Amino acid sequence: MSTDFTGQIAIVTGAAAGIGHTVAARLAEQGARIVGVDIAPALADAIGGLPGEGHLAVSANIADASEAAGAVDRVVAEIGAPTILVNSAGIGRFAPGEDLSEKDWSSTLAVNLSGSFFMAQAAGRAMLEAGYGRIVNIVSQAAEIGLPEHAAYSASKAGVLGFTRVLAVEWADRGVTINAISPTIADTALAREIWVGEKGENARAQIPAGRFVTPEEIASLALFLAGKDSAMITGENVRIDGGRSVI
Numbered sequence: 001m002s003t004d005f006t007g008q009i010a011i012v013t014g015a016a017a018g019i020g021h022t023v024a025a026r027l028a029e030q031g032a033r034i035v036g037v038d039i040a041p042a043l044a045d046a047i048g049g050l051p052g053e054g055h056l057a058v059s060a061n062i063a064d065a066s067e068a069a070g071a072v073d074r075v076v077a078e079i080g081a082p083t084i085l086v087n088s089a090g091i092g093r094f095a096p097g098e099d100l101s102e103k104d105w106s107s108t109l110a111v112n113l114s115g116s117f118f119m120a121q122a123a124g125r126a127m128l129e130a131g132y133g134r135i136v137n138i139v140s141q142a143a144e145i146g147l148p149e150h151a152a153y154s155a156s157k158a159g160v161l162g163f164t165r166v167l168a169v170e171w172a173d174r175g176v177t178i179n180a181i182s183p184t185i186a187d188t189a190l191a192r193e194i195w196v197g198e199k200g201e202n203a204r205a206q207i208p209a210g211r212f213v214t215p216e217e218i219a220s221l222a223l224f225l226a227g228k229d230s231a232m233i234t235g236e237n238v239r240i241d242g243g244r245s246v247i
Contacts, residue, residue, distance in 0.1 A: 006031030014089030062115035112156035168235030184241035209242025
C-alpha cells in the first residue's frame with residue numbers, strides 16, 4: 001500500500017484534537033499539506049505542531065454552509081484544490097429520547113450531518129473539477145446499532161452514511177471516492193473522561209475484542225481510504241469496532 005502523500009492537500013475537520021488531529025498528524029508525516037478546519041481555539045497550535053511545512057489552520061463553523069464553502073474556497077485560492085477531505089468534526093449531546101431537547105437535537109444534526117455534507121459538497125466540487133479526490137467521513141457504530149441516549153447522535157451519523165452512498169454513486173466515474181469509517185468508542189482523552197468506572201467496563205464488555213479502538217487505528221484506515229490504492233472502494237461503511245456491530 002502506498003502511503004506517500006507528498007504534494008497532496010488534505011483538509012481535516014475537527015483537527016484540533018482527538019481523532020481528527022491524529023489523522024492530520026499521520027497524513028502530515030507522510031508528506032501531505034494539512035488544512036485543519038475547526039472552531040476550537042487550540043487549532044492554530046495543533047496545526048502548527050504538525051511535521052512538515054505549509055500547513056494551514058482555518059477557523060470555520062462547518063454547520064454554516066457559507067462558512068464551509070468559504071473554507072474550501074480559501075484553500076483553493078491560497079494552496080490549490082484539495083485531494084483529500086477527512087470529515088472528523090462532530091459533537092455529542094446525549095439524553096433519553098423523551099428528555100432530549102430540541103436544541104441538542106438540532107445542534108447535533110447541524111454539526112455532524114449538515115456540517116459533514118457541506119464540507120463534502122464544497123470539497124467535492126473542487127475535486128470533481130480537478131478529476132481526482134478522496135473523501136473519508138468518520139461516522140460511528142451508533143449509525144447502525146441502537147445505543148441508549150444516542151437518538152440525535154445516531155440519527156446524525158446514519159444520515160452521513162446515507163449521503164455517502166448517494167455521492168459515491170454520483171461521483172464514481174469522475175475520479176472522486178467517498179467512504180465512511182464507523183468506529184466503536186475511541187480511546188481519546190475525552191472518552192477516558194466519559195467512559196470511566198463501571199460504565200467503561202460495561203462498554204468494553206460489549207465489544208468482542210474487549211477494548212476501545214485507538215485513534216491511531218482509525219487513522220491507519222483513513223489513510224488507506226485516502227490513498228490511490230483504494231480507487232475501487234467507494235460508498236462503503238468500513239467498521240472498525242472489534243466486532244461490536246455484529247453481535
